[in-house]
Amino acid sequence: MIFEVAGHRFVLALNQDLISRGWFKPFEPFQTGDKTVESLFSLSIDTGLPPSLPQGSPLFPDDSAKEFPLMETYHTENGDIYKMAVTHDDKQIFYLQTNHDYTQSTFYLKLPKNADDLYYHKALFEWNIAARMLYSINTAPYNTISIHASAVEMEGKAYLFLGLSGAGKSTHSELWLQHCKDTQLINDDNPVIRLNSDNQPVVYGSPWSGKTPCYKNINYPLGGMAQIIKGPQNLSRPFRTIDAYRMVWKSSATHHWIPRISDGLYFTCEKIITQVPMIQLQCTISEEAVKVCQKALTKQEFTDENH
């Protein structure tokens, strides 16, 4: 099936079993039947034998903590092979094999006998990681980044909340929805930012929204960004330009050792941080946190009229 996210087309192929299990559900708002424009990449699946890993160490061993998802990258002359699992200790291993330019890839899931719901849940989780990574790689040269953030819309503009996992991004979005009129959640984990023809950043919903099922095919101009840090009080300070750049880069960059990708990421990140306010927000879980954030990003007082 063909999907379009932030104006970029891609093809995902599944078997009937996985379709009936709802793997395409988050993608439904993004489905398109238009075949006139070429797709950037395709991802298919294979339930047969996984690819053999090349001899030697992975190009990128994964030294993240054990409880995080595993992803080891192996480079071959025909492309990359990724060894993936939901945690470092998990025995269910999945593989992603790409061609040399990441435009054609295959996700391997070797269905065990009596595969249970837990197995399919893990497979779905890793397949989404693969699809999202391929989307990021293939769109980076086209003024697009897919950013780890929670995004809300208010009065026609999008506001993004960045930070480490557990920093409080989703919680802060919820506070905006709770305390402000006419707001909506755009995406709770991985919205997309694409520059328009005037190189202004626009935020798009995506099929990847983490634990919150928020899959909206909508877009709004980016109004501001805040790095969320839990704290005992509500304080905001502006980012230095280079720190804003590095924050946005760190929240979105993938495969940046490939020049066409890093050049694209640079162009997009630079345009974003030079046109849109970005703050660091130390905050509590309170209405006041929203007031402080909004005042800093919109330079407007939070009043009862918009409450």
Next chain:
Amino acid sequence: MKIIEGFKLRKIANEYYVLGEGIRQMGFNRVLLLNDAAAYIWQEIDGKDFDAETIAQLLSCKYGFEHDEALGYAQQTVDYWLSVPLIEE
């Protein structure tokens, strides 16, 4: 000498920074702000072999420094970039 692969000069909001974007810079968290002269030098030597004399000549041509003075600045620059390291023999 040459610039270590993966270091890129990027203009961000009218200032020049050297950032580590390649495989060899995994774990390199520093960012270096270059003044206009250093950025000019970097752009001229990027992708090429160079030494302190190369840089001295660029400085003399561009800014009119006497050779010895230019060589002094050039050597300081080379020494600093080697220490980070941004460049290698």
